[in-house]
Amino acid sequence: MADADSILIIGAGQSGAVAAAALRDLGHEGPITLIGREAHAPYERPPLSKAVLQAAEAHAQTAVHPGGFYEQRRIALLTGAEAVRLDPAGHLVHLADGRSLRYHRCLLATGGRARELPNLPRGTPGVHYIRTLDDAAALRAGLTPDARVAVIGGGFLGLEVASTARALGARVTVLESAPRLLERVLPPALSDWLAERVRHAGVTLRLDARMARCTRQPHPDESVRHQARFTIELQDAALIDADVVVVAIGLAPEVSLAAEAGLALDAANGGIVVDAQCRSSDPDVYAAGDCASQHRRHLNMALRLESWQNANEQARAAAAGMLSQPAPGEPYPWFWTDQFGCNVQMLGLPQPGLAYACRGTPQSGADAPKFIWLGHRDGIPVHAIAINAGGDLRQLRVLFEQGLRIDPLRYADETVALKPLVKACQQHAAATP
Ligand SMILES: Cc1cc2nc3c(=O)[nH]c(=O)nc-3n(C[C@H](O)[C@H](O)[C@H](O)COP(=O)(O)OP(=O)(O)OC[C@H]3O[C@@H](n4cnc5c(N)ncnc54)[C@H](O)[C@@H]3O)c2cc1C
CATH class of the missing domain: 3.50.50.60 (FAD/NAD(P)-binding domain)
Structure with a gap:
């Protein structure tokens, strides 16, 4: 007992x-x-x-x-x-x-x-799901330079895997069934920007891509018979050949x-x-x-x-x-991902009917683009996506937490310094009965 x-x-x-x-x-x-x-x-x-995924030694950390x-x-x-x-x-x-x-x-x-595709079950040689340390080790072994990698699913995880595989020299194709990337969380202009950036990195991105079937042939070289070659046929009859298939569908x-x-x-x-x-x-x-x-x-x-x-x-x-102690306060949802040379941070969640204002210049080919899209309802921030701009996002957080209004035009004007602007929003709210 x-x-x-x-x-x-x-x-x-x-x-x-x-x-x-x-x-x-x-x-x-x-x-x-x-x-x-x-x-x-x-x-x-x-x-x-x-x-x-990039380096085995990173296990230790x-x-x-x-x-x-x-x-x-x-x-x-x-x-x-x-x-x-x-x-x-x-x-x-x-x-x-x-x-x-x-x-x-x-x-x-x-x-x-990890959700599985019935025709590509976990355990099939050459097919990878990524949820555990052991999954990551197995996938890393297949990410040799020039390996043809098909990533099924262009969500955060699929894109991170694509980014890392590309950095390791693999030839990567991402298959996303939706017409645009991350369509449930990003405004259309940002989805398009990300798609351009993914392609700029040398990844083949296929949107609206629905798999009709996937066939697997054993490798012709006897010494690597456990490896396989896959041919993925899309519903539009396009064929994609791959040595490694990564399934990242949620x-x-x-x-x-x-x-x-x-x-x-x-x-x-x-x-x-x-x-x-x-x-x-x-x-x-x-x-x-x-x-x-x-x-x-x-x-x-x-x-x-x-x-x-x-x-x-x-x-x-x-x-x-x-322990029957009071719960800590509820934080605003925050999420980050690192991919294609960008640290992406998201505060809040998208909701129907938000207007978006962008501060900074989205350039998909830039080494380190820096900007923040702010989703608001009548100036009250609800959702923000920061690209390499985590510091600025931290400045904005108080507006989210306190439900304070910001002028979207002044927000988008980079000649207006952000810190004083946020301070002015707080002062204005405090002075308004
Ligand atoms: C590859 C990858 C990348 C990610 N990147 C990001 C990121 O960039 N940013 C971010 O914010 N989040 C990221 N996440 C998400 C984040 O890691 C998860 O939200 C977080 O790990 C969830 O924690 P958890 O404790 O709920 O579940 P887990 O960390 O999954 O832990 C659950 C554990 O419970 C064990 N378990 C389940 N059932 C049983 C049972 N019956 N008996 C015993 N043990 C059991 C499982 O084996 C597992 O070890 C990522 C996730 C993955 C997989």
Whole structure:
């Protein structure tokens, strides 16, 4: 029988590892057990499609916490251990190896799985999905100079992989089924700009590209028979040959334990429904990170976010919730990606009917273009995308958080300094009854 205040965290990824640390920071003295299916101690996933894909040595820098951390903070880390059943009535979690662990509070931090294409299942030689450190290592081995790489899916992840593969000298084709890149998150002019930049880097980009079939022939060279050649046929009859296929078509939240345990799931996004403290429909089970769906005050809707910031913030909120302490304030959603020589940061989320103003000059061929598109409703910022302009985005953040108006024309005028402009917006709001 475990201690009355034992906390069990299922999922030793970003959220799970941050929650375990936060529990100790908040003063929890009881047992903490962190259960992870993977063989590795918790690591950060963002470098997997960037630095880790580019250079094997970068593995070493991906750990969420330094070596010795779990022992020092008395966190029992069980790697290679899979939870197979959650029994909320009995306060028990059953593991695949037959063990059962009792909990007082349980956190589901189970993340998600890369969505698969049925005709290109995981495990097919030459076909890659990228969610784990092992996935990244396997893909890196295939990214030889001149390898023909087809990336299916032109979302953030697909584009990052394309960017890294191109930097390694591969010949890359990106197949995106939508008529423009990142059409759900970028205004059309920015999608077009990005498409131009991708092409400028030497990547073949095919929009509106729907796969009709993909055939695989073993490599003619006996010594590399495990490799394959693929021919992808698009619905418009175009043929793309590839040695390596990377499928990056999104994520399915890992909610099987929650579903079998009868916890409420969000019908729209598939996530585990949680409140502001990350508590699920069972009072002793919490959820955080990619698997959780939470109502967002700023946007007045429930969302399941797949971002590093969200995994960290929800982990902290869940830790506070499990200890019956007040939840930290809700941060404005923020996301970043690095690709094609650009650090892209996004604050807020797009909404229908926003007008966009651009500060800076978008030049797709420039070495380091710098500009920010600001999406606003009657001057009140709701969404911003900064290209190599994270510092300026930080200046704007206060307007988002406090719902303050900015004059879009003055914002777009680069002769008007940004810092004083933001200050003037704050002063104006303070002086207006
Ligand atoms: C390649 C890649 C690049 C990314 N780049 C960016 C980026 O640039 N910017 C950004 O903001 N975000 C990025 N992200 C997203 C970010 O990394 C995720 O949002 C974050 O890792 C989510 O954390 P999590 O704890 O919810 O899930 P994860 O980190 O996925 O951890 C979940 C863990 O739970 C384990 N697990 C699941 N079920 C069980 C079970 N039953 N028993 C035991 N263990 C289980 C899984 O094996 C996994 O290790 C990227 C993600 C990937 C994959």
